[in-house]
Each structure stands twice: as C-alpha cells, then as structure tokens.
Amino acid sequence: MMDYNKQSQKLKETAAKLLEEGTVEAVLGLKDNPEVGWPTPYFARTAGDVENLVWNEACFTNLANYLLDMRDKKVAIAAKGCDVRSIINLIVENQLKRENIVIIGIECSGMKQNDSLAAGCDACPSSIPNMYDIVVGADGSDTYKDLEMPNSGENVTEWAKNTTVDERFERFKKEIDKCILCYACRQACQGCYCKACFMDRKATPWEQVDPDTSTKMAFHLTRAMHLAGRCTDCGACEKVCPSGVNLKYLFKGLSEFVEEFYDFKAGVDMEAKPFANQYKQDDQQVAFLGGDTIVGV
Amino acid sequence: MSAYKLTLDQARAALAKLMEKYTVIAPVMNDNRLDYAEVTDARDVILDDRLPYKSPKETVFPRVENVIRFLEGRVEEAQDIKPILLIGAKPCDIAALNDLDGIFTSDKGKFKDSFYINRRNCLTVVGAGCTSKKTACFCDERGIDMTFSPECDGFLNFVDGDILYEPLTAKGDGLFTGSEAEPPKRDTKPEETLKIEAKEADVFATMPWESYVEGCIGCGTCTYLCPTCHCFNLRDAEDKGIVTRTRVWDSCMYPKFTLHASGHNPRTEKYQRFRQRVLHKYLYIPENYGFTACSGCGRCIRSCPGGLNIRDTVSDIMERLEEAKE
Numbered sequence: 001m002m003d004y005n006k007q008s009q010k011l012k013e014t015a016a017k018l019l020e021e022g023t024v025e026a027v028l029g030l031k032d033n034p035e036v037g038w039p040t041p042y043f044a045r046t047a048g049d050v051e052n053l054v055w056n057e058a059c060f061t062n063l064a065n066y067l068l069d070m071r072d073k074k075v076a077i078a079a080k081g082c083d084v085r086s087i088i089n090l091i092v093e094n095q096l097k098r099e100n101i102v103i104i105g106i107e108c109s110g111m112k113q114n115d116s117l118a119a120g121c122d123a124c125p126s127s128i129p130n131m132y133d134i135v136v137g138a139d140g141s142d143t144y145k146d147l148e149m150p151n152s153g154e155n156v157t158e159w160a161k162n163t164t165v166d167e168r169f170e171r172f173k174k175e176i177d178k179c180i181l182c183y184a185c186r187q188a189c190q191g192c193y194c195k196a197c198f199m200d201r202k203a204t205p206w207e208q209v210d211p212d213t214s215t216k217m218a219f220h221l222t223r224a225m226h227l228a229g230r231c232t233d234c235g236a237c238e239k240v241c242p243s244g245v246n247l248k249y250l251f252k253g254l255s256e257f258v259e260e261f262y263d264f265k266a267g268v269d270m271e272a273k274p275f276a277n278q279y280k281q282d283d284q285q286v287a288f289l290g291g292d293t294i295v296g297v
Numbered sequence: 298m299s300a301y302k303l304t305l306d307q308a309r310a311a312l313a314k315l316m317e318k319y320t321v322i323a324p325v326m327n328d329n330r331l332d333y334a335e336v337t338d339a340r341d342v343i344l345d346d347r348l349p350y351k352s353p354k355e356t357v358f359p360r361v362e363n364v365i366r367f368l369e370g371r372v373e374e375a376q377d378i379k380p381i382l383l384i385g386a387k388p389c390d391i392a393a394l395n396d397l398d399g400i401f402t403s404d405k406g407k408f409k410d411s412f413y414i415n416r417r418n419c420l421t422v423v424g425a426g427c428t429s430k431k432t433a434c435f436c437d438e439r440g441i442d443m444t445f446s447p448e449c450d451g452f453l454n455f456v457d458g459d460i461l462y463e464p465l466t467a468k469g470d471g472l473f474t475g476s477e478a479e480p481p482k483r484d485t486k487p488e489e490t491l492k493i494e495a496k497e498a499d500v501f502a503t504m505p506w507e508s509y510v511e512g513c514i515g516c517g518t519c520t521y522l523c524p525t526c527h528c529f530n531l532r533d534a535e536d537k538g539i540v541t542r543t544r545v546w547d548s549c550m551y552p553k554f555t556l557h558a559s560g561h562n563p564r565t566e567k568y569q570r571f572r573q574r575v576l577h578k579y580l581y582i583p584e585n586y587g588f589t590a591c592s593g594c595g596r597c598i599r600s601c602p603g604g605l606n607i608r609d610t611v612s613d614i615m616e617r618l619e620e621a622k623e
C-alpha cells in the first residue's frame with residue numbers, strides 16, 4: 001500500500017541532502033496548491049525550500065518537460081513511472097543528458113484527478129519507474145514493492161476494429177467540438193518540444209490560426225502522427241486540457257500500432273533505437289500500405 | 298423599478314418564449330463542464346452558485362469574427378446580428394464586460410471598435426448572484442459584490458428557492474414578470490484592495506518576475522478563459538477571389554505574440570510574457586483608462602497547469618512596494 005506521508009518525508013530528506021551537498025542546483029517537484037486543486041510544479045533551490053515539496057495521490061503532473069528549461073544544469077527530479085518514461089524518451093531524442101539528471105524514482109500505483117484515476121494511469125505498466133538513481137518505495141523505504149496496477153486501459157486497436165468509420169469519426173468529432181485550440185495539450189506534452197510547431201508555421205508568424213473544425217482536425221491528427229512511437233502515455237495532454245477534451249486514445253492507438261509492427265515502445269529502453277530511425281529490408285510498410293490494418297482508418 | 302417574484306419553472310417558461318426573439322446564452326452543462334453557451338432547450342439552463350469555466354466574453358468578442366469582405370469592386374462590412382440575451386452572468390463577469398466596454402467603446406479610450414459596439418448594442422445582460430466564493434475567487438479584493446451587480450439590464454436573485462427578477466434598465470424591463478415584490482436589501486460593495494499603485498519603473502525591472510513563472514508552460518489557457526483579455530490579430534485570407542478579413546484571439550502568453558516582421562522579438566522569455574499579462578491588467582490599463590482590468594474570477598488560477606497565481610503575484614508586488622517605501 002502507498003504511504004504518501006513516508007514518501008514525502010523521504011523525498012524531503014533526499015532533496016535536502018542533494019542540495020546541501022551541492023550535487024544539484026535544484027530539485028524539481030510539486031508543492032501544494034489548494035486553489036488549483038492539486039499540487040503544481042515547484043523548484044526547490046535551498047535546503048529550506050524542501051519543506052514546500054509534497055507527495056500525495058494528486059501528484060499526477062508530468063514534470064519531465066520542465067527539465068528542458070534547465071538542460072545544461074544539474075537537476076534532481078521527483079519522478080514517477082510516467083515522468084521517467086518521458087525522461088527516457090527525451091534522452092533518446094537528444095534533448096536531455098542523462099548525466100545532468102538525478103532521478104528520485106517514486107513508486108506510484110496510480111494518481112487521482114478530481115476523484116477519478118488520472119489520465120494515463122489506467123494503462124501504466126508498473127509501479128516501479130524503469131530508471132532511477134534514488135529509490136523511494138511505496139512505503140517510503142529504499143525498496144520497491146512492485147504494487148498491483150489498475151490495468152484497465154482501453155485497447156484502442158480492438159475498439160477501432162469493432163467500430164465503423166462513422167462511429168470513429170463521431171467520437172473524434174465530439175471531442176474536438178469542445179476544443180478551444182489553446183494548445184495547452186501541446187505545451188504540456190513531453191514530445192511537443194519543437195521550437196516552431198507545424199501549427200505555428202501554417203500561418204505567417206503574426207497570424208493566429210482559426211479555431212474551426214478543419215483546423216482542429218489538422219492540429220490533433222497531425223500532433224498524433226508526430227507522436228507515434230514517441231508518446232509515453234503519460235496523459236499530460238488530457239490532464240491539463242481546460243475543456244475536458246479526451247483525445248489520448250489517438251496517441252494510445254498509435255503506440256499500440258508501433259508496438260505491434262515495429263516492436264518499439266517509447267520511454268522503456270534508453271538504448272533502443274527509435275522506431276522512426278529503423279530501417280528494415282522486410283518492413284511491411286503497413287503504415288503506408290496496410291489498408292484495414294491501420295488503426296482508426 | 299420594483300421586482301417580480303416567480304418560480305424557477307416559470308422563469309424557464311419565460312425563457313423559452315424569449316428564445317423566439319433572442320439568441321439566449323446561459324450557463325449549460327457541456328460534457329461535465331458548466332459553460333456559457335447558446336441555449337437550445339430552456340430546461341438545460343442552470344442557475345445556481347457555480348461559475349462557468351469559460352467567460353461570456355465571446356458574446357461580444359468572438360474567438361473568430363469576419364469583419365470585412367473585399368468583393369469585386371466593393372467592400373462589405375460587419376453583419377446583422379440577432380439580439381443576444383445573456384442570462385445568469387455572475388457579478389465578476391459583468392464587471393469584466395464593463396472593462397471591455399471601457400476599452401472598446403469609451404470616450405476615454407483611444408479607440409472605438411465598431412464591431413464590438415455593434416455586438417454590444419445587440420446584447421442584453423441579466424445577471425445572477427453568487428452565494429459563496431469558490432476556490433481561487435477574489436472578486437471581493439477587486440471591489441466586486443458577489444451577490445449583486447447594478448451594471449446590467451436585469452438581475453436574478455434567488456430567494457427561498459424562488460426567483461426575484463429585478464429589471465434595472467429599459468432593455469431589461471419586462472423580460473420576466475410575476476407577482477410584484479420588494480427588491481432584496483444590498484450589502485455595501487467591498488473595498489478594492491488588490492491593485493498596483495506605482496509607476497512602471499517601480500515594478501518592471503525590480504520585481505522577481507522569473508521566480509513567478511517557473512511553472513508556466515506557455516499554453517495560453519489563462520488568457521483564453523479570462524473575461525478581460527482582449528488581444529487579437531487580423532488576418533486576411535483569399536478564397537475564390539474574395540478576401541475575408543478575420544479577427545481572431547491572440548495571447549500574450551504565446552512566444553510569437555510580439556515577434557516582429559524583422560525577426561526581432563522583445564519578449565522571448567516566459568517571465569517577460571507573464572509580466573505583460575499582469576502589468577497590462579494592473580498597470581497599463583489603469584494608466585490608460587483609469588480602471589484595473591481584472592475581475593478576480595480566478596479562472597486563470599484554477600485552470601493553470603503550472604500553478605501560476607495572478608492574485609498572489611499582485612499581492613507579492615504590493616508587499617514589495619510597501620517595503621521599498623519604508
């Protein structure tokens with residue numbers, strides 16, 4: 001079972017030690033924020049700051065993104081499984097340097113947002129982060145307990161097989177109708193770090209893009225394609241959306257596709273070659289020629 | 298004018314009639330979220346203490362608006378608009394509408410925006426009070442009475458499960474009727490305590506702006522949900538020989554907001570952009586128009602993934618200004 005108090009305590013002790021010893025410049029974690037309703041990002045810079053760090057069942061925010069702002073500095077991060085998957089993906093893509101990051105790996109069996117399981121946690125493979133420097137187990141100890149996970153995630157490939165084009169379009173349309181095209185999903189995504197997003201390039205620099213249905217379709221579908229084999233299923237995109245748009249299934253579907261046909265899963269193995277970098281003579285090219293095997297078509 | 302007492306059902310029936318004449322915008326549920334949206338069935342209208350997650354500014358300042366069409370040999374300006382009836386606007390949102398009026402229509406301001414004025418003239422606003430402060434609300438500190446606003450055309454008060462409608466202007470007269478009653482007694486308006494009284498030089502380079510923005514991911518959600526944010530772009534698009542000029546929202550939280558055609562960008566850093574958002578509302582608009590453009594609705598705080606807090610920022614600035622005085 002999770003003991004968040006003990007985990008918080010261990011996190012604070014660890015953070016204080018790292019800062020006192022001068023191992024890192026900052027410890028990236030979360031602090032209480034009753035007005036938002038859940039803890040929000042916080043950089044502890046002195047041993048005195050660490051008292052502000054919290055760890056509880058609402059610590060669902062993926063912090064990996066914030067490392068990008070500090071890529072040349074030595075930083076420690078309070079990271080659960082999804083944060084670590086994202087860090088791995090960013091290292092694989094040469095955005096972060098492993099030696100600059102101290103990972104305080106916090107065991108996590110799923111977080112809550114507004115009383116329900118946070119987006120992404122339903123499909124999280126393990127309570128143990130798959131890379132870490134310092135262990136914070138479920139009970140705050142130095143060993144991981146390997147807890148049972150919710151494991152209730154949707155199988156998008158199955159869903160796509162068992163629905164008609166109209167049904168699939170209806171689901172997509174219902175979601176994008178709510179979208180106000182604020183780009184919070186993109187900004188929160190670990191994989192969306194491009195300095196100039198295709199959305200910004202569609203128009204000349206001083207123009208915003210119209211939030212009509214076709215633009216929203218272009219944005220969400222293209223973003224999904226760009227995240228194929230790069231999405232770490234952290235759920236950040238859904239968690240930050242002010243309008244309650246649930247489109248993570250698109251990304252999940254593409255991840256399932258990449259795993260099935262390219263045997264690659266983002267954020268698992270730092271040494272594995274990203275799927276889009278692979279060349280195989282016997283590539284079935286299903287993504288281009290696969291017809292009805294393509295998810296969601 | 299006196300007030301009229303009616304039941305919630307009677308109010309809904311009256312609303313159904315009003316829908317023949319007006320486009321009615323009111324709080325309705327949209328997939329688990331309360332939003333000000335066009336009403337298609339009067340029974341959907343939700344009149345209670347909750348604050349819709351988005352502001353109603355789209356009624357007068359739509360996300361996208363076609364302003365001019367250039368046709369062969371002639372130019373076609375703005376369109377006819379059906380009268381709009383905004384029902385259930387909270388006092389903070391009414392105050393914010395007032396701020397927008399000040400910016401887009403005032404004699405004090407430098408500009409009169411005909412498109413805004415056109416829509417505003419078609420708009421009738423019926424307010425509804427709050428019974429409690431929600432998390433992150435700070436309308437009281439901004440000098441707004443959460444229970445009532447006189448700055449609209451009529452007001453819905455909730456009394457013992459019934460509704461007491463109080464017409465306030467000729468536009469609001471006759472929208473709802475019932476048995477005559479006394480309007481409720483009013484509390485005095487709270488004092489406006491959260492404001493910046495300083496010169497730009499006192500705050501621009503002296504406040505710890507960088508420390509306020511560490512959590513910001515630059516998403517712009519705050520500005521899109523804010524009832525007083527009003528930055529826009531104009532864009533011309535050609536289709537089959539017809540050029541349409543469209544006005545679309547912009548946001549100072551986007552990195553490209555101030556990108557010049559030369560390639561130079563005076564606000565490349567997050568802290569510079571956040572500083573603009575805070576100072577525009579709390580310093581530049583007060584200097585230019587004489588009022589602070591923040592209603593304390595708390596939307597930018599509640600929906601910020603990074604946990605930024607304009608109230609805390611302004612109050613920190615106030616403290617630092619006090620300290621500097623001593």
Ligand code: SF4
Nearest residue numbers: 179180182183185241
């Ligand atoms: S965060 Fe939500 S509303 Fe904003 S662009 Fe993404 S899906 Fe649309």
Ligand code: SF4
Nearest residue numbers: 189231232234235237
């Ligand atoms: S697409 Fe969504 S779930 Fe996937 S990595 Fe980005 S934010 Fe996380």
Ligand code: SF4
Nearest residue numbers: 513514516517519601
């Ligand atoms: S202040 Fe918050 S809501 Fe606004 S752009 Fe930054 S992260 Fe997004």
Ligand code: SF4
Nearest residue numbers: 523591592594595597
């Ligand atoms: S700045 Fe924030 S609190 Fe003020 S009016 Fe805008 S959304 Fe509301």
